[in-house]
Amino acid sequence: MERDFYKSPKPSKTMRFFWKAAGGDSYILERSTYSDQVKYMCLGGIIVATGLMAALAGGYAFYTIFEPRGSAIEKDTVSWTTSLLAIVFGVFWGLMIFNLDRFIVSSTGTGDGTEAITWDELKGAIPRLLMGAIIALTISKPVEIRMFKSEIDAELHTAQMKKQQEYISEIEAIYSDRINDEKNKIEKWENEIQAKTNRAVELENQYIEEARNITVGPRARAVKEQWDRAKNEEEIIKQKNQPLIEDSYSNIKGFEKNKQKDIKNAEVVSSGLDGLLERIKLAHKIAGFWISLFITLLFLAIELTPIFFKLMLIKSPYDFLKQNTQELIKAEQGIYIQYNYHKDKNGQERDLIKHLESEKLLLEKKELLKVQEELTQYAISKYKENMMKKIDDNPESFIKSES
Incomplete structure (x- = not known):
């Protein structure tokens, strides 16, 4: 039957989509006032926008976590594999946040039907407010690090260079001690050989002096025996120490090779600073407490505003039509409710x-x-x-x- 006093506007497909996003009943909204239709369209728009922001934030966070590591300011290439995975995760994350927001807003209700938010209403909404606050934080942090990306990259690059120099200094100190130990061993073994060689040369010269006489006497023969023993001892110590010296030189070469290898890995180690947690810390440091707090509060307001607004809404024709429809369905199914029929043992x-x-x-x-x-x-x-x-x-x- 056509009304002669008011005709509800015909909704568009976009408006119907936002109604569904807000958990509104399109059958009832089509028979409600235009203000009711706009109200639920706006609620749905906020939920859809939150889902889209969550998808972007989640995808960016995923890429930041799993992207190839390197210098913070020298990244010229994009990992398409990581980008594809980030898009998939972002879509999944956005849909999940969208459904959570849809559930939170649609299950909030309209409170007591007045603009004032009473303590009982607020107390009942605390679980929804907590869930909304957590969702807002998960969205705000990736957006925050993207807003200050240039400044964060510069700070990260400085931190990476400092970390790289510290790592190289530690490597130099470690391998310097090892190489010096080997050099000290070589010096000790070479000194032992040199001492025996010097003794043999000394006895050789002494024998030559004694042998200048035409007849080699007992003294010269004694010196000759000492010289022979010295040469024998020299040969023995050479046979003993020379392999040790060669092993030490081989160890030094190995240490030098490993040191160069570890120094090359210093860039890889310093690149480990380029993570999501480090970027969030730097974002707080660069932005400062108040700017970071303002960004967080902005997303909290976007996320929690629909909940507070639903508690502040005055009951409209939509609410009464919805209540009437619910009563009709209950009556059709034979469900009878007598409200406030009795009190339980707690007096409720x-x-x-x-x-x-x-x-x-x-x-x-x-x-x-x-x-x-x-x-x-x-x-x-x-x-x-x-x-x-x-x-x-x-x-x-x-x-x-x-x-």
Whole structure:
């Protein structure tokens, strides 16, 4: 039937989509006022926008975590594999946040139907507010590090260079000690060889002096024996120390090679600073407490505003139509509710809920069982009468006598 006093505007497909996002009933909204339609469209728009921001923030955070590491200011290439995975994760994250927001807003209700937010209303909304605050924080931090990306990259590059120099200094110190130990061993072994060589040369010169005489005397022969022993000891110490010296030189070469390898890895180690946590710390440091707090509060306001607004909304035709539809559905299904019927042991008023359809079915079952019981009793009594009649006519057939 057409109204002669008001005609509800015909909604567009976009408006219907936002209604669904806000958890609004399109059937009822089509029969409500234009203000109700706009109200739920705006709520749905906020939820959709939050989902889109969550998708972008989640995808960026994923890419930041799993992107190839390197210098913060020298990244010229994009990892397409990581980008593809980040897009997939961003879509998944955005849809999940969208559904969470949709559930939070649609389940909030309209409070007591007045603009004032009472303590009872606020207390009942605390779980939803906490979930909304957590969602807002997960969105705000990736956006914050993207806003200050240039400044963060510069700070990260400085920190990476400092870390790289510290790592190289540690490597130099470690390998310097190892190399010096080997050099000290070589010096010790070479000194032992040199001492034996010097002794052999000294005895050789002494023998030459003694052998200048035409006849080699006992003194010269004694010196010759000492010289021979010295040369023998020199040869023995050379055979003993030379392999050790060669091993030490080989160790030094190995240390030098490993040192150069570790120095090359210093850039890889310093690149480990380029992570999500480090960027969040630098964002707080660069932006300062108040700017960081302002960005967080901005996303908190976007996320929590629909919840507060729903608590502040005055009941409109949509709410009454929705309530009426719910009552009609309950009546159609035989559900009867008598509100504030009694108080429980804590003094809280409770409703009396009757499911008339189920009670009707139970009553029918109960009466049917009662009739079946009566019919069974009647059948048993008739059976008894027939058997008694047969006994009266021929009692011998029911008695077996022993012959």
